[in-house]
Amino acid sequence: MDIILPLVLIIVAYLLGSISTAIVASKLFNFADPRLNGSKNPGTTNVLRLGGKLAAAFTLLGDLLKGLIPVVIAKSLGLSDNWIVIVAIAAFLGHLFPLYYGFKGGKGVATAMGIFIGINPLVGLVVLATWASAAFAFNISSLAALIACLLAPFFFHLVTQSAAFGIGLLVITAFIYWKHIPNIQNMLMGTENKISKK
Template identity: 55%
Template sequence: MPYDVLLIIAGYLLGSLSTAILTCRLMGLPDPRGVGSGNPGATNVLRAGGKGAAIITLAGDLFKGTLPVLAALMLHRGETAAGLVGLAAFLGHLYPVYFGFKGGKGVATALGVVFGLNPLAGIAVSATWLGMALVSRISSLSALTAFLLAPAYLYLLTHSASISLTMMLMSALIFWRHRRNIRNLTIGAEPRIGRKAGG
């Protein structure tokens, strides 16, 4: 049990590292919290600094979700512990201790957690996001659709109720963090991918 607690703390601290903010600082770009939607995530970094910075941000956010989960699994802590460690990393991204507990919406980090728990589920979530993005050209709608289905994908592929319940909590938090986007979607005001407007 002490090992699980240490892994959960480590997951939270790793998740608290804001890839978006650090990438923009290192590349001399505007702080993503002051650009577009104000969200420190890959989509907003794309607006602030272009594709290169956005790719680095996406990779970093994915990595900090996957690494703690893989560490827990490699240390044979079990699927429940691995899910909790992933949840801690996700919460670190949402509420980072290093940045005044004001973080991003958690989509990429949650996807990293899914990949760590089950790569096939990660592919399914990614494919859902991509398919919806190609149809709608709206990043938030793509993320919401993907994570609406993520708990089901994980349950079908792992048959683990604890993992599925953990992902349901993460999905609920993703929906909560996207509440402004959801309002915009209902009135047709949500920006499409590639546009400069915040959302």
């Protein structure tokens, strides 16, 4: 296959991933910049605290689509698993290191969920259900994300038998854990923010 098409899609995926849905939401719903307030993370959980449920739903959907759309396009074009994974990682890195915001982005969980659903909708929904179950059980968004993302590469490898997907999603999981180091430290000290007060 001509290498030009995959390379163009990789660039487009990164540029799409670089759009911060949380910042767009803060302007549309008129609340404080999530990069400067709350946890200072431009992600769904911080938007929920700052702007409410509707703004959080908007942010979640936007971040999911940033991961989902490039993967679906790559699959529809018949790209190999290797190229699909590279396109997915480009979109993911766009969220983490956005071109438009000084390469300072979010932690990538929702975008990763979009990638998971794009690669295999059934397995992606299993990962999403894992997150939801852990969030309900522990009431800590970051812990739920870490649990779901840790299991995701193994779920995908078991179902798809694709080494590319297994390795690629391990890379995404490693970045998510790296971005969550402060959250892990807070959890160890018992100071991590809850999703809601019980």
